[in-house]
Amino acid sequence: MEKNYHKNIREAFITFLNHSTMKYFEFPFAHVDYKMILEDLLILSSANHVALNIYDGEKHALVTEEISSDEGQLKTLMEILGHPVKGKCWKLNEGDIIALKSKKLEKFPGLYELSDGEIPKTIASIIKAYFKIGDIYSIGLCHNDKLLGNILFFMGESNTLVDHEIIELFVHQLGIILLRKKAEEDLREKEIELNSVNEEMLSMNEELESSLHQLVAAEEELRDNYHQLKLKEEELKESEERWKFAIEGSGVGVWDWNLQTMEIHYSNKALEMFGYDEFEAIRIEETRDRVHPDDTKQVKKALAAHLEGETPIYETIYRVKCHNKEYKWILDKGKIVSYTEDGKPLRMVGTYIDFSERKQFEDEITKQKQIMESLFEYAPDAIARLDIQLQVIDINRKFTEIFGYNREECIGKHIDALIVYEEVKVEAEEINDKATQSMVVMAETYRKNKDGHLVPTIIRGGPTIVNGEIIGYHASYTDITERRKAEDRIKYLSYHDKLTGLYNRAYFEEQLEALDSYRYMPISIIIGDVNGLKLTNDVFGHLEGDNLLINVAEILIKGCRHTDIISRWGGDEFAIILPNTNEKEVIGICNRIKLECVQAKTEAIQISIALGYATKTSHTQKIREIIKEAEEKMYRHKLLENRSTRSQIINSLQTSLFEKSHETKEHAERMNNLGIKLGKRLGLNDNELDELSLLTLLHDIGKIAIPDSILTKPGSLTDEEWEIMKKHPEIGYRIAESSQELFHIADYILNHHERWDGNGYPQGLMGEEIPKLARILTIIDAYDVMTNSRTYKDPITHQEAINEMEKCSGKQFDPQITSVFIELLNEE
Template sequence: MRKIFMRFYIVLILMVVVMTTLAYSQYKYSENVVSKEIEINTRLSLEKLQAEINSLVLANSSVIVDIVDFIELHNWDDAELLSYIQKKLNNSNYFFSIYYGKANNKMINGSGWVPPKDFVLTDRPWYKMAKEENDLIITNVYVNASDNDLIVTIAKPVKDKGNNLLGVVGGDISLSTLIDTYIHKFEENGLSFLINSSGQIIAHPELIHRDSLELPEASNQYRQIIDRILDKKSGLEKIVLDDEEGYLAFMPIGKTNLLLASFTSLEEAQASSQQLTLFFFLVVALSIGIFSVFLLLQRRYIASPLLELVNSISAINIEKDLSYRLNIKERSIMKDLGEKINDLLSKIEFFVLKIRNDQEELQAMNEELEASMEQMAAAEEEILRQKHQFEALFKNSTDSIVIFNKDHHIIDINESFTKLFGYTIDEIYGKELDGVLSVTYKKEEANKLTNDLLDGKEVALESVRYGKGDIPIEVGIKGVPIIFENKVIGGYGIYTDITERKRAEEQILYISRHDSLTGLYNRAYFEDQLLRIEKQNILPVSILIGDVNGLKMTNDAFGHDVGDTILKRIAGILTKTCGEDAIITRVGGDEFVVILPYTDEATGLEICNEIKKSCQMESKDTLQLSVSLGVATKTKSKQSIYKICKKAEDIMYDNKLLESKSIRNSIITSLRKTLEERTHETDEHSSRLMTLSLCLGQKLGLNDNQLNELSLLAALHDIGKIAIPDHILLKPGPLTSEEWQIMKKHSEIGYRIASASSELAVIAEAILHHHERWDGKGYPQGLKKNKISLSARVIAVVDAYDAMTSDRPYRKAMDKADAIEELIREKGKQFDPHIVNTFLELLEE
């Protein structure tokens, strides 16, 4: 009978399985067809939207690139640049502002926006990003400088021909403009949204933020999706969004840091396939219902009584519950069998309890014995371990360790003690510790430490102890008492050599108070001393302030090494002149301040005169020592020392103004002498060049100012050569390509030197241009024709003629006729044709 039931059950189960499998197959087939169609549509719609946005980005990027090309093409003035930028801005449908930020913090803005005074454009994100990337960039969304809109900036750096950064051109597009352009398309064929590389939502049909200066926060569910997009950059995935299953496609947009994503739900597309699937599931459910009714009837009348008995027997577990008995119903057909099983369980319970009681007594005795043995073994092991640890620590410690008894007598020392103090155990065993390591004036301190330690205290301090031969050693001292049976029987003395650390601390203190170049005190020390003098009310006290003259021009002309030499020379003069009590400080690049305690104003003025005399005496043609000085004196307590400093500074600047022209003339004279010495140019060459230049300038109709500039240029046009190394400047043979590149820099060096002086600034541009060619093949800027300054074109002709007709160390002078022929041959190539013709007329006259 049981086999028949089993076969019947198997047939019914197989029918249910087959019907369920058919229904599930139909459902999966429909789902796959719909999913594939949605996958294709999602990818196509995303690629279309991505192409449109990429096209917009490229179109607007081309505007910025056009402006950069325009700026790099020519040296336009600001008005021309502004006009061109405004034209581009007016023709753009997306930019609301286009601007050019120069490296000197000047901005040319086509929208007319004027930055505030404290505006630092080099700190703006678009400027920094374009400078770092050195290419066209598109920023993340940020708040504009007016704090009234969220924007995206497209920017590109502007470079000169030497690849030096001139500035950055940028254009701002309002985030609301981007949203208005594409928000309607984000709802076509599903749901699309735009994010940046930081994971912020830029555009979303349901998250509109036109009036907010903050991008909306993404929900936790969106946050997970955005993190996956940022990680993979592009792809197509099946996800669940807002309880809807669908496909998410995402990809980056061109050179931007933006990513576009699109989500298409499967729910509506799969509705028809789900209806057919529902029918199959209803059929399956009906079959399962009929099968279940049959099972319930069979279970109630046949299987349940037998199963109850089997389950009750299976629940018997003598190890866990000896009191367990079968629960037998009064009318059960299994009642007699159940009662017999319960009687057997009662007998088992009795014998098991008796055995357990005997086992527990034996177990308790065994555990007690094992515990005692384990404690003894552990104690022995701990004693041995501590002994080994102490021996290893004592012998191998890098610290010096001494063991002494309660009478302060030395018992043992380690190797580090011998290395540090020079004593062996044989030399000092049994001697008093403090008598060995301390001299007379330190012994009281050492005795107190030892007594404190023997009183049971731990001691620690830093002090000096003395090694063999009374050699002082900086040490950190620690003391630990040795306690046995609650009594102090001696102690450990631990000494750490801190000599190097103390030296380092002294060096750091020195560096924190002194100027690294001159060795004088620095500004921090000056301010501390000024406060001390104010508090101690030292009277009278004079403040002397000095500012080195012409240091920038010297650095540009001769290099920073010469400038540093001047600073060190003046520091030496101040140290020698101001006296031992003076506090001499260098508080800035070229500024010195001297505090003169107990010095009246007359003495302070005498010191100023002595400083000036020393500077004159130690000055050389190529090393001019000049410093403008000012001195003021505090004579009353109520006077503020800081106001005295301000008064001294004002006097110094007044003197600098009066002396400035003489100082600059002295430096210019020094430059001319240095140029003659370095280049071996003779006075006759300079005189000829000046005479020919003035005659040619007069024939060209130049005014008096232009003639004066021409005369000065004739003498100093090669001033940049003083910074060229001697092995290149004086080389008798031809220069290598690398040496020639260095030599060609003298025009730019001369320009910087001349620009640093108001007297030479008028010829700075001509010095920069004097090696340019009429055909644009010269250097350093490759200028053509009239873009080369007139005086530079004049000097080029006259200098070439004089060079050809004068003897040189490496060749004889050329015949004048040959020189004239060379000028004619280079007319229109190297030289201005009009100037060459005029010069030839001058030579005929």
């Protein structure tokens, strides 16, 4: 159960992590809400405070970006430190950087050790005491081997950071978020720069086209004004130089393709981009050979579309083999700038833009998207994505598993129409209102599955926001069926005795306080104590003792009313609260319980309970005094009934022994007659004769605890069965020890299977170490067993028995007593 509880808690943390990560990826472009992240870290870690530092590579230092404290706490901290916290630089050495790049949590005992002495010990101690800080944990914010910053967890004095794996996974995801932010910022700068260059290129292209048109016009006017043509050519050359200069300065490579000669001229920047040193003309066949084989088809398709006039410009992204044989992603753009007299493309000009970093970033974004899709699809909770009207856009596998609907059945349907039932419609509307007001929703309730069964769930959700605009909503549903079952079981166990199923003392005390009022008077209390529990445990074992308590519980239930509160008060004590019950009624209930005890059928001992009762009839009486009075009456009854009860238990045991074994009343009587005769012949006094008489009746009382399968087995016992049988003297000894009437014969019972030569059991006593009455019993018991039939043997004759006893004299039997016994038998 504890394992399943700790398993339910860990799943909740993973769900929280998934939910938070999805939330961070919904941050606006190049923006991260550090305050929100620190609030999530506080929940996940149970820390008192969390701080986030950003790594400044130029300064080799961490700069405090955000800390989860209110303004009053920050002000106090600033006064203690003597400087603001946010924006503070904390120098790092190489060891610090290595530790942070390990991406593992590192524990520090205090601020002095964390700051490597930068915060003095006295100041650190003041801060620790004032803010009640315990251990401090640090973990690096990294992506691959790139350090982005770190997170600090300031734990309380009495708590610690438990699930390191969850925290480390969360921080790893956070590192990706921060990397995304940085990459998005860089990408925005690149896009701005690229847009500027493209605008300038377009302007230059327009200027170039204008110049070309002017050149054509100038050529037509060449016959009339050659001098004007030269001027135009100079203007065109100057314009081209400016265009090329602008392109080279922007970091963009330029190519110029003659479609008639199939030669391509590259700018220095283009050659540099591919790892070449000199400007050179390269044939189109060589250029095509450098395109990655997987991209050749798409390049040809884009180029053909432009050459055939289907697209205004040629544009495609592909990989090109550089001089070092490695491939680089480029964005290739171009346009036909001149045609032959018959209208065929003559010249085409274009640009290369290094697209490797952006492609890598796009691949990373695609990967993260796939990760998020996987987290959505395989999340341990049911998740539904909703549009602005709360209609289902998508569901994951767990939603189908919990509620029974597939995607086709859900998409386009209002979420409430699927899983909300009549009794919770108002609650569902309140949840929807919170979500539409941009509030985070969390509620523990029930939802209906496809078959109409109610599922206990925890609902979490809220708006889905992109670029500051709500585009829909999301909802997750945690199935807490098993948790509810566990809670119900825990609640039951907290108020019930595990063995008997009755209420326990905690519930008794709670109900006693609740029922102690005028409304329930007269209120009566019964205190009961089970007789013979220790004897049962000693003789039959604690399992049989448990069965005795269970039987007593059943008797109490039968004897009481359904309105009475029956509880197990202690080990062998029970307490009953009887609301609106006067003294006469409680006496009747006690009598019913005693009658049930008498009528109960048990295999071990007769069930017996000592009972005491008391009744509160006035509000001036203290209920604790009523309990004390009932308890005192119970102890008085137990004392008065003690001798009778023990006798009943012993008689019950003896009767049970006769019923389950070969021992019979006739055997006991024969043993008693022989014993008295032999005892008198040996000169025993009256007390010894009484003890011998009692011993002949109860010497095998310990067999009551031996299994029937061994006692009544017709054949020989196995070694294992014989070892069990040999325990009955010790069991009989414990029974006799527990009774004032029998304790004086306990040693005789223990030793009645000892042998004169020391080879007996259980103690291996020898000769006169064996009590005399035990030696007498051994002889008369052996004789009676030999001369009377048993299920496992036929009897032998009187003379055969005497011969056997003479043979065993001095070995199994006391030789002197044996001799006297044989004389006695011969006289008869």
